[in-house]
Amino acid sequence: MDDSAQQTRPARSPGRAVGRVLGIPVRLNPSMLLLALLVTVVYGGYVEAELGLAGPFAYAVGLGFVACLLGSVLLHELGHALTARRYGIGVRGITLELLGGYTEMDRDAPTPRVDALVSLAGPAVSLVLGALGSAAAYALPDRTVAGQIAFQLAVSNVLVAVFNVLPGLPLDGGRALRAGLWALLKDRNRATEAAAWAGRGIAVLTALAVLTLYRLNLLTVFGLVFILLVVFTLWQGAGQSMRLARMTRRFPLVDLGRLARPLFAVPSGMPLAEAHRRAGAAGRAADVLAVADAGGRVVALVDAAAAAAVPAARRPWVSVDTVARDLQRVPTLPLGLTGEQVVRAVQAHPGAQYVVTSGEDVVGVLRVADLAELLEPRRAARRTAPN
Structure with missing residues (x-):
């Protein structure tokens, strides 16, 4: 066939x-x-x-x-x-x-x-x-x-x-x-x-x-x-x-400006537990944790899956840098792409998250799970439905 x-x-x-x-x-x-x-x-x-x-x-x-x-x-x-x-x-x-x-x-x-x-x-x-x-x-x-x-x-x-x-x-x-x-x-x-x-x-x-x-x-x-x-x-x-x-x-519903999650930047070397505490206290728990250098420039993104895999008892002793990925190694999507262009880019460079940029500025991060939920809401609802 x-x-x-x-x-x-x-x-x-x-x-x-x-x-x-x-x-x-x-x-x-x-x-x-x-x-x-x-x-x-x-x-x-x-x-x-x-x-x-x-x-x-x-x-x-x-x-x-x-x-x-x-x-x-x-x-x-x-x-x-x-x-x-x-x-x-x-x-x-x-x-x-x-x-x-x-x-x-x-x-x-x-x-x-x-x-x-x-x-x-x-x-x-x-x-x-x-x-x-x-x-x-x-x-x-x-x-x-x-x-x-x-x-x-x-x-x-x-x-x-x-x-x-x-x-x-x-x-x-x-x-x-x-x-x-x-x-x-x-x-x-x-x-x-x-x-x-x-x-x-x-x-x-x-x-x-x-x-x-x-x-x-x-x-x-x-x-x-x-x-x-x-x-x-x-x-x-x-x-x-x-x-x-x-x-x-x-x-047509894919809008990178609306889908991109904002960044919550913390200084390099901060313990993972403290980074999560600060994000929660600021009401930014849903934002993407980012690592900033001494000048305040974002240099890395915390991998949510890697961070979640760290046992809670060890998070006060684990630096955010150890579960972060260098920004240069994360695929980039510029604002203004059509929905089809976004999907094609994701297919060409599979990953869990993508940096969304406007010129040289980072405006947020697109998580592929958010894109999948928008494109296949029924499938996402089945995955999250209680057994």
Whole structure:
């Protein structure tokens, strides 16, 4: 399954860099190794049984088939990436993972037409690969290693293309559906939510279909587990699309001037307990503790998590400096950024807090928890609700 529809993937591991293709970084998620092992074993056993090759040679063929599959997935993703670049959308990289891969772009498509073209470019590449594989399988002798690999590549690429054009996010067809709804409704976020609900509907129908096939003995246990894993990933991806659409709708509410917490500066060397006492006495307990030098210039921010981890009995003897982070090492956000720009900056430089500046002046600190509460109030309410 390809789910390159999603551009923002905070929950995913980026994977290990393995090189560049046409200047685009390519990464390999560790989950891909599990798929490589499964396909090698399953296809190697098939080759051993059907073509009569000895075990080591059969599994070597299985490994070669894995390499061909990886190449097919990479070409599919390059279809997305090169089309995006053609329309001025930067590409951060391609990641290959357990159920396919995804292309990470630095911004959304500017128009429904571009969104549709970028999304359908991948399935188009897979269809071309399927046609080439079919021609090769037809031309090569039957019951040969080359002929079998060509046939399997043809089938897998056609299946990938057909499945990916189903109209539901996070599939490529879901992006095309979103593009059409976006053009019709003039609201990208409403279109995204509708396409995501369609994706969940496809997940449910696919699960029912695969369970029926299994009960009719038309599908193996391996096939059942694999497709149900695809269904689960599809359901999760659709949910993430809904979540991102709801967050994007609230981007205009992001105002750094209002979100930034003011600083409560204390002298360098002050005990942590005394710093907390002074902030509380001044009614500034919710402010961000900062460390100032002898000239009164803020030079560091106290890490709230590190400070909270210090036992209460030790706080009178622990200096604020020991739980502070140098100001130069904290990411900076200038006042005036739009909500989307703030979120993009936070994604590019993940952290717990960000210095908010106006020119050379520090006006406060944005805590990522405050930003998350603004963008996802329902999620924040669930986290803080009593059990």
